[in-house]
Amino acid sequence: MSSKIPNGKSPTLQDIAAVTGVSPSTISRVLNNSENVKQGIRDKVIQAAGELGYQKVQKQNTEAPENNVIGLIIPDIMNPFFPALIKGIQNTAHFQDYNIILCDSENDTSVAEAQLRQLMISHIRGLIYIPSSEDSGLGEKLVKLPIPVVFLDRKINSDIINYVGSENSEGAYNATRYLLSLGHRDILYLAGEGVLSTEKERYAGFKRAMDEENINIDEDYILSCGYSYEIAFKKVNSWLDKSRKVTAIFASDDLMAYGVLKALKQKKLRCPEDISVMGYDDLPFSDLLSLTTVSQPAYQMGQNAVLLLLDLINKRKAAPQEIILPNSMIIRNTCGKY
The missing domain is CATH 3.40.50.2300 (Response regulator)
Known part of the structure; x- marks a missing residue:
């Protein structure tokens, strides 16, 4: 998408049309919350309008305003x-x-x-x-x-x-299939807060992928870390001391994956040469850490x-x-x- 209009000029419907390829009449319907506009077009217009800094002209109304x-x-x-x-x-x-x-x-x-x-x-x-x-x-x-x-x-x-x-189960399934495609079978799974629907769905996707390969999930290979960086670091650090075989760690959110990376560094283990790490969410810092992850x-x-x-x-x-x-x-x- 284009950046905001230069020189202090207020962007118009025509400017949004030039960026999106959507007609001004359709753009007007989107911005006025009218019906019969496809969701993909609606999203594109709203995103472009936000990035261009477009502001709607307010009509004068003598009636009592609604509490919008x-x-x-x-x-x-x-x-x-x-x-x-x-x-x-x-x-x-x-x-x-x-x-x-x-x-x-x-x-x-x-x-x-x-x-x-x-x-x-x-x-x-x-x-x-x-x-x-x-x-x-x-x-x-x-x-x-x-x-x-x-x-x-x-x-x-x-x-x-x-x-x-979003497709939490499918996202976790695809992430696990990717690890399996790389040859990993001994995968440590870091769970978030088990009562949340997001965690239930992500674990279901992980389990489905493992089941398809007839890989039994040992309870010792599931760590409940509550979507916490600190807890993930402490638990993974302690788990690695037990010398269990692990070639990959799948954290069901990026914060826990950051904790994993810190634990690996402290143990002087290389990532991915010694242990691969998969996250979930694609938080802003994940790019800086070059973390492979699922983007929501x-x-x-x-x-x-x-x-x-x-x-x-x-x-x-x-x-x-x-x-x-x-x-x-x-x-x-x-x-x-x-």
């Missing part, structure tokens, strides 16, 4: 995966004339419930919610709210929710969460709805042949 506000509750604002999600949500909401109220529940259900009460007092028109590992039934309560709710990235066990996520479309997930929520608010769609976006393998330098 969306609530967003996330479990941990320090989680490095969430900023791209938030950016996608914020940019997309902005182009649809909506504001965002962001709340960080700090993985505490009582805090999230208090934040929800304040959001409802603020008359939000819809809510985007990322469950925490300590959800404690809050997700089930949200389904009963009088406003639309979209679960993002993580979901609860319910068939009546609206959900936007975080920004696009945020975009789609807002667009789905607006469809529900404006009754263009009826619940339940589900949008699952594909992941992709990013092959760098931490995996080698065995």
